[in-house]
Amino acid sequence: MKKLLLFFAPICLLLTLSNCASFKQNRWLSAHQKELSRLANSSLPAEQKLDGLVQDYVKFMTEDLKFVDPVKGVKYVKKYHDQNRASMEKILRESEKWQGNLGTMDKIALGVRTVQKPYIRSLIDLGPKFKRKYKQYAFALELGSKITGGLTKFAGKDLF
Numbered sequence: 371m372k373k374l375l376l377f378f379a380p381i382c383l384l385l386t387l388s389n390c391a392s393f394k395q396n397r398w399l400s401a402h403q404k405e406l407s408r409l410a411n412s413s414l415p416a417e418q419k420l421d422g423l424v425q426d427y428v429k430f431m432t433e434d435l436k437f438v439d440p441v442k443g444v445k446y447v448k449k450y451h452d453q454n455r456a457s458m459e460k461i462l463r464e465s466e467k468w469q470g471n472l473g474t475m476d477k478i479a480l481g482v483r484t485v486q487k488p489y490i491r492s493l494i495d496l497g498p499k500f501k502r503k504y505k506q507y508a509f510a511l512e513l514g515s516k517i518t519g520g521l522t523k524f525a526g527k528d529l530f
Contacts, residue, residue, distance in 0.1 A: 398433050399449055402426055406457035416468035417480070419461045425489045431496040440503065447504070 409422040430450055437443035451458075472480065484490065 395446060398430075399446075399453060402430060402450060403453050403457075406454045406461070410457035410460040416461075416465045420465040421487065421489070423458060423461045424487075424493065428489050428492045428496060431500045432492075435496065435499055435503065440506070443503065 405426050406423065409419050409426075412419070414422075434443050434446055434450075437446060469477070469480070
C-alpha cells in the first residue's frame with residue numbers, strides 16, 4: 371500500500387501543479403481581455419487608452435517571460451494576441467487618428483511626456499528579452515524546416 375501511495379503521489383502532485391499553472395494562465399488572459407476591452411470601449415482620451423494598452427502589454431511580456439518552455443510561451447503569446455486583437459487594433463486606430471491631428475509642438479510635448487511615463491523603462495528592458503526569446507524559437511523552427519527540406523530533397527516528398 372505504501373509503495374502504491376509513493377508511486378501515485380508524485381503523479382497526482384504533477385497533475386495538480388500543471389492544472390494550477392493552466393488556471394493561472396487563464397486568469398492572466400482573462401484579466402488582460404477585461405482590461406483591454408474596458409479601455410477600448412471607454413470614453414477615455416486616446417493618450418490614456420494608449421498608456422493602458424502599453425502598461426497591459428508590459429505586464430503580459432513580464433508574465434510570458436516566466437515560461438521556461440518556449441512552446442508554452444508561444445501558445446500564451448498567440449492566445450493573448452488572438453483574444454485581444456480587436457481591442458488592441460481599436461485603441462491603436464484611435465491613437466493614430468488622435469496623433470495625426472496633433473500639431474508639431476503638441477507632438478514634441480507628447481514625445482517628452484511619453485519618455486517620462488513610468489512603464490517606458492520596463493518596456494525598454496523587456497522588449498529585447500522578449501524579442502530574443504522568440505527569435506531563438508523562430509531560429510529553431512527555421513533550422514527544423516531546413517533539415518526536413520534537405521531530407522525531402524534527398525529522400526523524395528513521399529517521406530514526409
